[in-house]
Each structure stands twice: as structure tokens, then as C-alpha cells.
Amino acid sequence: MSETKRIEFEYSQIDSERMRLNVGPQHPSTHGVLRLEVELDGEIVTEVVPHIGYLHRCFEKHCEKMTYPQVIPYIDRMDYISAMNNEWPYVMGIEKLMGIEIPEKVEYIRLIFAELNRIANHQIAIATFGLDAGAFTPFLYLFRDREFILSIFEKASGGRLLYNYFWVGGLAADVHKEFKQDVLAIVKQVRETNKEIADLLLYNKIFIERVANVGILPADVAINYGCSGPVVRGSGLAFDLRKDAPYSFYDRFDFDVITGHGEVGTVGDCFDRNIVRFHEMEQSCRIIEQAIEQMPMEGDVREKLPKKIRPPKGEIYTKAENPKGELGFYIVSNGTDKPERIKSRGTSFVNLSVLPEISKGYLFADLIMILGSIDIVLGEVDR
Amino acid sequence: MEHQILTFYDWVAKLSSSELVALILIVTLPLVFLIVYALVAILGELKISAFIQERLGPMRTGPWGIIQPVAEVVKLLQKEDITPDAANKPLFNMAPFLMFTAAYAGFAVIPFSSHFVPAGINLGLFYIFAMGSLAVIGLVMGGWASNNKYSLLGALRSVAQIVSYEIPAAIVILSIVVLASSMNLQVINANQGGWFWNWYVFGGPGSIWKLLVIPFTFGMFLLYLIASLAETNRTPFDIPEGESEIVAGYHTEYSGMKFAMFFFAEYANMFVVAALLSILFFGGWNSPFGDFMNGPIWGVFWFISKSFFFVFVQIWLRWTLPRLRVDQLMGVSWKVMTPVAFLCFFAVGLWAMLK
Numbered sequence: 067m068s069e070t071k072r073i074e075f076e077y078s079q080i081d082s083e084r085m086r087l088n089v090g091p092q093h094p095s096t097h098g099v100l101r102l103e104v105e106l107d108g109e110i111v112t113e114v115v116p117h118i119g120y121l122h123r124c125f126e127k128h129c130e131k132m133t134y135p136q137v138i139p140y141i142d143r144m145d146y147i148s149a150m151n152n153e154w155p156y157v158m159g160i161e162k163l164m165g166i167e168i169p170e171k172v173e174y175i176r177l178i179f180a181e182l183n184r185i186a187n188h189q190i191a192i193a194t195f196g197l198d199a200g201a202f203t204p205f206l207y208l209f210r211d212r213e214f215i216l217s218i219f220e221k222a223s224g225g226r227l228l229y230n231y232f233w234v235g236g237l238a239a240d241v242h243k244e245f246k247q248d249v250l251a252i253v254k255q256v257r258e259t260n261k262e263i264a265d266l267l268l269y270n271k272i273f274i275e276r277v278a279n280v281g282i283l284p285a286d287v288a289i290n291y292g293c294s295g296p297v298v299r300g301s302g303l304a305f306d307l308r309k310d311a312p313y314s315f316y317d318r319f320d321f322d323v324i325t326g327h328g329e330v331g332t333v334g335d336c337f338d339r340n341i342v343r344f345h346e347m348e349q350s351c352r353i354i355e356q357a358i359e360q361m362p363m364e365g366d367v368r369e370k371l372p373k374k375i376r377p378p379k380g381e382i383y384t385k386a387e388n389p390k391g392e393l394g395f396y397i398v399s400n401g402t403d404k405p406e407r408i409k410s411r412g413t414s415f416v417n418l419s420v421l422p423e424i425s426k427g428y429l430f431a432d433l434i435m436i437l438g439s440i441d442i443v444l445g446e447v448d449r
Numbered sequence: 450m451e452h453q454i455l456t457f458y459d460w461v462a463k464l465s466s467s468e469l470v471a472l473i474l475i476v477t478l479p480l481v482f483l484i485v486y487a488l489v490a491i492l493g494e495l496k497i498s499a500f501i502q503e504r505l506g507p508m509r510t511g512p513w514g515i516i517q518p519v520a521e522v523v524k525l526l527q528k529e530d531i532t533p534d535a536a537n538k539p540l541f542n543m544a545p546f547l548m549f550t551a552a553y554a555g556f557a558v559i560p561f562s563s564h565f566v567p568a569g570i571n572l573g574l575f576y577i578f579a580m581g582s583l584a585v586i587g588l589v590m591g592g593w594a595s596n597n598k599y600s601l602l603g604a605l606r607s608v609a610q611i612v613s614y615e616i617p618a619a620i621v622i623l624s625i626v627v628l629a630s631s632m633n634l635q636v637i638n639a640n641q642g643g644w645f646w647n648w649y650v651f652g653g654p655g656s657i658w659k660l661l662v663i664p665f666t667f668g669m670f671l672l673y674l675i676a677s678l679a680e681t682n683r684t685p686f687d688i689p690e691g692e693s694e695i696v697a698g699y700h701t702e703y704s705g706m707k708f709a710m711f712f713f714a715e716y717a718n719m720f721v722v723a724a725l726l727s728i729l730f731f732g733g734w735n736s737p738f739g740d741f742m743n744g745p746i747w748g749v750f751w752f753i754s755k756s757f758f759f760v761f762v763q764i765w766l767r768w769t770l771p772r773l774r775v776d777q778l779m780g781v782s783w784k785v786m787t788p789v790a791f792l793c794f795f796a797v798g799l800w801a802m803l804k
Contacts, residue, residue, distance in 0.1 A: 087598050094696060109602070109775060200684055200772030206502040266769070272685055273771045430602070431694050431774045 084112060087430075091120050095198050095434050098444030100418075102437075109429050114422045118415075121448040129408040134160055134234060134375040137408065142228040144412065145446040147190050150176075150183040150219070151388045153232035156395050158313065159384035163377035163399055166235045168370055174361035175241055176232060177314050178249060179219070180386075181350040181357070185256055186215045187389035188343040188350075191296075191441040195340055196267045198438035199276050204267040211259045214252045218245075234375050237367040246358050253351045260347060268344060277340065278331030281436035283424050285334065291420040295391025295413060296346065297440055300326040300339030307387040319356045321349045336439035343441070376403050388413050390441055412449055414442040457565040475567050479556040487716045491518040494764050501768045525712075528705035536702065537594040544591030545703065545710035551583035552717035559724050560635050562734050562748035573634040574622055577725065578615075581680060584718065585611045591711070592699035603698025606688050606775055610679055613782040614686075618676035620790040621669045624797040625729045628653050628666075638733035645737035650730040655804065665796040670730045672790050674762070677722035679778070681715060684767040688775050723759035724752070731755050 087104045090096040099120035105113035125144065129137045141156050142149040154176060161168060193208040216226045221242050223231035231238045242248075267273055283293070285301040298305050306323040308316040324345040326338025377399040385394035391413035400406040417440050425436045462471040495517060499506030507514030532538055558573035560566040570576060585608055592604020628649055629637045641648050650670045652659035679686040690698035700711045727733055733755070734748030742751075773781070 085598060095694070196771065200687065201770065202498075203502050203768050206504065210503065267771070270771060272773055275777055276771065276774055429774060429776060431688075434694050 089433075095194075095438065097194060097437070097442055098447075100437075100442070100444055100447070102421075102433075104430070104433065106430055109431075111425055111428055111430055111433050114425050114433065116418060116421055118418070118444075118447050121444050123449070125449040126408055126410065129405055131404065133403045134377070134405065137405070138232070139228065139230045141410075142230060143445055144410065144449055145388065145390065145393070145414065145443045146227055147443050148183045148187040148389045149228050150179045150231065151187075151386065152393060153229070154180055155384045155386035155393055156397075157232045157234050158386065159382045159395050159397050160234045160375065160377055162384065163380055163382050163397070164234070164372065164375070166370060166372065168235060169365050169367070171362050171365040172236050172367050172370075173314055174357055175222075175237060175367065177316075178354055178357050178361070179222070179231070181354050182215050182218065182249070182252070184350050184389040185347050186212050188296075188347050189256075191343050191389075192263065192267075192340060195336075195435075195438040195441070196273070198434050199273055201267050201270075201273065204263050207259055207262060207266075211252075211255055214255060218248055218252065221248075233371060235370040235372050240367050246361070246363070249354060249358055253354055256347060256351060260344065264344070268341065274330050274337065276431075277336040277435055277439070279335050280331075280428060280432045281336045281339075281424050281439060282332050283334040283339075283420060287423060288334070288420065291423065292416045293391065293420055294416070295388065296339055296342040297391065297417045297420070299324060300342045300439075301334035302326055302328075302338075307385060307392055311385070313386060315357070316353075318360070319353050321353050324349060336435050339439040339441075374403065376401065385411070390414055390443070390446075391417060410449065412446045414444070414446040415449075418442050418447055456569075457562075460564075475565075478565075479559070479561075479567060480553065482561075483553065483556065483717055483720070486720055487713055488518040488522075490716050490719065490760055490764075491521065493761065494767075497761065497764045498768045501765070522709065525705060525709040528708075530705040530707060531702075533596065533702050535596040537596065540590050540594035541702075542707070544587050544594060545700075545707045545714070547590060548584055548587030548714040549710045549717065551580050551587060552714040552721065554580040554583070555721040556717075558634055559721070560638055560728070560733060561752055562745045563635070563639070564745040565749070566635055569633065569635050571631075571633045574626065574632040574637070577634075577721065578619065578622065581718070581721070582611070582615060584714070587714070588699050591703070595699070595702040597702050599695040599697070600699050600701045602695050603690060603701070606695075607682065607699060609775070610682075610686065610688060610778060613779055614676045614679035614786075617672055617782060617786040617790040618680065620787070620794050621673045621676070622729070624666075624669055624790075624794045625649055627794075627798050627801050634728055634733070638728055638735065641732040642735050644739050645732065648730060648732045648735075659800075662797060662800045665793045665800075666730075668789065669793045669797070670726070672786055672793070673726060673729070674759075675781075675786065677726065678763060678766065679782070681718045681722055681763070683719070683763050685770040685772050686778060687767075687772055688778055719760055719763055720756060723756040723763070726759045727752065727755035 085106045087106055089102040089104050091099040091101045096102065101117040101120065103115040103117060104111055125140055128140060132140070138153055138156065141152045145152050189208040189212045193205040196204045219229055220226050223229040223238055283297065283301050285303045288298045288301045288303065294305060302325050304323045304325050307313070309323050324342045326333055326342050328335070328338065329341060330337055379399060379401045381396070381398040383394055383396045385392050392411065393413050394411035396409040398406040421437060421440060425433045428436070458471050458475050461474055462468050465471065492515060496506045507517035510517045510520045532541055555577045557568045558566065558570060558576055560569070588607045589604045592600040625637065626632055629640050631637060641653065643654065645651070647654040650666055652662045652666050682690060690700065700708060703711060734752040736743040736747060736751055
């Protein structure tokens with residue numbers, strides 16, 4: 067039944083008036099304040115123009131007036147769904163510039179929190195993707211689980227969404243005593259719910275009909291547009307910075323890079339992008355379990371915090387595998403306590419750029435699914 | 450019917466010695482029922498969805514939030530009634546009331562009990578079907594008159610959807626007519642008297658040989674259930690108002706009481722199709738257990754509980770399934786349901802001939 071391939075047609079032969087439709091900025095499923103200018107021929111999308119900038123707040127320029135630690139809360143607000151992951155490459159970069167060796171315990175906590183946040187991000191991505199397809203119940207199941215992860219973050223940092231937890235040289239505070247048991251309980255819960263979600267949503271016949279063979283992104287197009295994360299892995303390319311350019315302790319763990327292989331349709335369709343996220347949650351669970359085993363509970367997470375953060379003159383580009391893809395910071399230091407220039411490579415921004423390319427010729431309902439499968443956060447697109 | 454029974458209408462007319470009182474009563478009773486039903490159904494929707502999603506649902510208004518639907522109606526009454534400048538005002542204002550009229554008109558022939566039916570006309574089934582189609586006009590009117598692109602898309606989708614789903618539904622209903630040899634809903638109900646194996650979902654009354662036709666009648670039930678979901682625009686067929694795509698479809702621009710009328714019409718339609726399901730396939734007001742708890746008063750109980758069960762099924766499905774895409778919806782109707790409905794029609798017709 068799912069032979070609804072891209073509808074190829076000669077524009078000149080169809081003598082019909084096309085309709086320009088404004089999707090957003092106030093639309094239920096643009097995942098924020100994105101505005102899509104869509105041209106429709108009946109229900110078929112002939113042109114998509116994303117208009118961004120509704121949430122622009124001059125992040126990069128703002129950073130030049132801030133001291134290095136003051137930038138961290140701003141970075142939280144870029145991809146506010148996975149704030150822990152955002153902070154990581156930035157503090158890593160400054161630590162490299164200053165040559166700070168950080169304690170092993172700090173590194174493990176950072177890694178566990180980053181992976182927990184990856185799970186939380188993928189939960190939201192899958193939940194909202196289901197919501198785009200009209201499935202409301204899995205959305206709430208996944209949000210229920212996300213609460214447990216947020217409560218761990220809250221116990222450590224005090225914040226539930228924006229943490230300001232990774233500091234240059236250490237962490238803002240130590241984790242609580244029962245940290246290990248709590249995290250393992252979450253891992254167990256995540257696995258249980260994932261089984262349920264697979265039955266209820268991901269392998270539901272109607273859902274597969276909706277997402278299979280829709281929004282096919284070939285690997286070469288993905289590379290040309292600079293896509294990363296689950297978007298490029300869904301196209302069958304095993305590109306994961308945790309394996310390809312290992313940072314932190316990722317080389318100590320045993321985990322797989324999940325790629326899409328056209329399980330129900332074509333490689334690189336919406337289903338693949340979504341299922342990659344789903345299986346990555348399981349891989350994150352594996353990493354967390356191993357890290358919890360190796361992590362030492364003794365030690366002070368604040369002992370290496372420098373008194374003054376004045377990196378020597380120089381520049382550095384650091385990158386890390388954000389849940390949405392490669393997040394990079396290019397930091398130029400002029401020797402003072404304020405950065406000369408900070409440029410961030412926003413993952414969502416780069417991934418969103420591929421939308422017009424892959425959504426032409428599908429139905430309007432598919433456009434919403436394709437947008438949902440790319441998993442953008444407008445805070446990061448606009449910065 | 451062979452013998453004239455003392456109906457509710459006759460009874461009231463005799464008691465009050467006035468035909469007018471009886472007429473007014475028999476016309477308004479379904480409306481009173483509808484209003485009460487709508488409140489119960491809204492609460493049911495809220496509470497069932499909450500149960501499915503591991504929430505509590507409304508808890509503040511009254512004990513366990515049971516007067517929440519009243520609060521919602523009051524809220525909608527208080528809202529400003531906006532008519533967009535660019536809208537075609539007469540059509541825009543008429544559409545919700547046409548929708549509701551069409552939905553309520555169906556209640557005229559619904560037999561609540563063996564002794565209570567507002568209009569026991571012989572073409573009851575045909576009439577209820579015609580009234581169901583009338584709702585499309587309300588949708589298109591509302592969608593077009595709003596002068597909103599999303600509304601227009603929703604209206605166009607709903608026409609395509611309802612028109613195509615009426616075909617399998619009509620064929621299924623024709624099969625029932627073949628089995629019952631009547632279009633009068635009272636006669637169809639009376640035919641299914643006795644124990645529950647006399648229901649048309651189990652092939653209707655007959656000898657052991659009816660086991661051969663049960664797969665087809667059960668298939669017809671499923672077909673009609675699916676088609677009725679599509680006709681009431683409920684998930685997985687809520688494409689005309691698919692929230693994540695076209696905001697709210699044909700009623701994007703409506704607010705206040707006019708929106709409430711659309712809402713009300715949807716719930717009324719839900720009951721009409723649920724009632725039709727229980728009449729056509731599950732014996733309507735007949736008790737499932739022969740003479741146990743059978744009779745005109747119990748009939749109301751059985752009929753309403755059966756219908757409420759199907760309303761519950763609609764709510765249940767809505768909070769479980771994702772929605773189909775517009776072309777898949779057409780595909781399901783034309784490529785799967787219509788041929789299967791024809792097959793069932795053929796089998797049932799053959800069986801009725803040989804019986």
C-alpha cells in the first residue's frame with residue numbers, strides 16, 4: 067500500500083492555480099516559532115521556504131560582552147531540550163585552551179549526564195514526532211519518563227531545563243549520595259517504556275504507513291548539506307563523533323552506532339531517522355550502565371575550578387555529539403576574561419537547511435512529518 | 450408490524466388527552482437526551498483519555514471533576530463570537546447550525562425502545578443515512594465561508610472523505626436490509642429478538658447453517674465501524690481537522706457558541722453512528738438474554754448501554770491510534786473496504802436467497 071513515492075509531475079502540464087500557505091509561526095507543529103512558506107498544488111507540496119529568525123537573540127554578539135563563565139547559561143538556551151550536551155563542548159574548549167586536567171569523577175558525571183540528556187532529547191523527539199502523526203498518548207508516556215531524568219538533573223544542578231552545571235574545570239555541585247541507584251532505576255524505566263512505545267507507536271501499522279518512504283534523504287545529499295546526528299545516520303551513514311573523534315571517555319565503552327537501513331521502506335526515510343533515535347536510547351542506556359560501574363564516588367568536583375578564567379591568546383574549535391548532531395564552538399581568545407569571538411555551529415540550523423530539498427513532491431501532511439523527523443529546536447536554529 | 454402496540458406517544462396522548470402535548474414531548478425528549486448525553490460524553494472523553502494516558506483528568510470542578518463539561522459549556526457561552534471580516538457572513542453563521550440540525554435530525558428515527566421512536570417511518574435507515582450526508586454541506590459551508598486556507602483544505606478533505614466512506618457504509622447497510630427485508634429500524638430491531646445469537650452480527654435468527662454467514666456479517670460490522678469513524682471525523686480518520694497539519698480544519702475560524710455547535714454536532718454524530726451500530730448489528734433495545742430484563746423500559750437501558758459502548762470504542766480508538774494520511778484514507782476506502790463490502794453483500798444476498 068505504501069507505494070506513494072514522491073509525486074513527480076511536469077509543472078507546465080498542470081493548469082491549476084497553486085496556493086501559498088503560511089505554516090507558522092503560530093502553528094501547532096512547527097516545533098517552535100518557525101515559519102514555512104509553502105506552495106501547494108492541491109495537497110502536493112511544490113515549494114517550501116523556511117523563514118527563520120523569530121527567536122534570534124544575538125547570542126554570538128552577546129557572548130563578546132560576557133566573561134567566559136557567564137556565557138554558559140546562554141549556551142543552555144540554545145538547544146534547551148538538551149542543555150547538558152550544549153555546555154559540554156564549550157567548557158571542553160576552554161579547558162583545552164587553559165590546559166586544565168579535570169578529575170576523573172567529573173568526566174564520568176559529565177558523560178552520564180550527557181547521555182541521560184540524550185535520552186531525554188530523543189524522548190521528546192519521538193514524542194513530538196508521534197504527536198505530528200496524531201498519536202497523543204505515547205507523547206505523555208514519554209514525557210512521564212523524562213520527568214525522572216529531569217529530577218536527577220534537578221537534584222544535581224537545581225534546574226529542570228537550563229542547568230548551568232558544567233563549569234570550566236569542574237561541575238557546579240556534586241551529585242547526591244544515591245546517584246548511582248537512581249540512574250540505574252531510570253535506565254530500567256526507560257527500557258520498559260521503550261518496549262511499550264515500540265508496540266504502541268513505532269511499529270503501529272498506521273504509523274509505518276505514514277512515515278515509510280516519506281522524506282527520503284540520500285546519504286550524499288545529507289553530506290552536501292552538512293547534516294549530522296540521527297538525520298545523517300538515518301541515511302545509513304555511521305557518522306558519530308563519539309566513535310569517529312572520541313572525546314572524554316567514550317573510547318572506554320562498548321556501544322554501537324545505529325544507522326538506518328530501510329527497515330520498512332527506503333534508507334533515509336522518516337521512519338529510519340526516527341528509529342535511529344529510538345535505538346540510540348538503548349545505546350545510551352548501555353553507556354550509562356558501564357559508566358556507572360567505572361565511576362568513582364570519592365573526590366571533589368570543584369577542586370580544579372580555576373580562580374580566574376583567562377585563557378591564553380589563541381583559538382580553538384571543539385565539537386561534541388549533541389543528541390541532534392555535531393555541535394561545535396569556535397572560540398577565539400584574546401587573553402582577557404572575555405572571548406574575542408564565539409561562533410557556534412548550531413546543529414538544528416544545519417539540519418533544517420535540508421528541509422526544502424527533501425519535502426518537495428510529497429503531500430502536505432508528509433511535510434509536517436518530515437519536519438518532525440528532522441527534530442529541530444528553534445532556540446538553536448535562531449540563537 | 451403486525452399488531453398495533455401502545456407506544457409512548459399513544460400513552461401520553463391518552464393520559465393528557467391532548468395530541469399536542471404528546472407531540473411536543475416526543476420531539477423534545479431526544480433533545481434533552483442529547484444534551485445530557487453530550488455532557489456525559491465530554492466527561493467520558495476527558496476521563497477515558499486521562500485513564501489511558503495515566504493522568505487524573507479534570508479534578509477541580511466538583512467531585513472528581515464531574516461538572517467539568519458544564520464548566521466548558523459555560524466558558525464557550527461567555528466567549529466572544531467572532532466573525533472574520535473576510536468571511537461570507539450568512540454562510541459562516543449558518544454552517545454550525547446546519548451541522549447540528551443534520552446531526553439531530555438523525556435522532557428522529559432512532560428507536561430508543563420498542564415503544565418509543567419519534568418517527569417510526571418505513572424508510573428510517575435511508576433517512577438516517579441521508580441526514581448523515583447533509584452534514585457534509587455544513588462542513589463545506591463552514592470551511593469555504595471562513596475564507597481561510599486551512600479551513601478550505603479541511604473542508605475539501607472532509608468532502609472527499611465522507612463521500613468515499615459512504616459507499617462501503619451504504620453497501621453494508623444494504624446487506625442488513627437484505628437480511629431484515631425492511632428499512633424500518635423498529636422492524637430490524639424486532640427481528641433480532643431473543644438471545645444474543647439472533648443479532649445480525651451473528652448472522653441473525655436462523656438454523657445452525659448460519660455459521661457460514663457469520664464471518665461475513667462480522668466483517669460487515671467491522672466495515673461499518675471503520676466507516677462510521679470516518680463519517681464522524683474521529684481518529685484515525687480525523688483528517689479534516691487534523692490538528693498537527695491544518696490547525697483545526699474547517700472550524701479554525703470559529704469561536705464561542707458556534708464552535709460549541711460544531712463540537713456538539715460531532716458528539717451527536719458519534720451517538721447516531723453508535724446507535725446505528727447497536728441497532729443494525731447488536732439487537733438495539735433487545736436484551737441479550739432472551740426474556741431476561743426484556744421489555745419497553747429495559748429496552749431503553751439496553752439500547753443506551755450498547756450505544757454508549759460504541760461511543761466508548763470511538764473514544765478509546767482516538768486516544769490510541771495515530772492518524773492516516775489523506776491519500777491512504779482514500780486508498781483504504783476504495784481499494785479495501787468497498788470490494789470487501791461488495792463481497793459481504795454478495796455472500797449475504799446468496800445466503801438470504803438460499804435460506
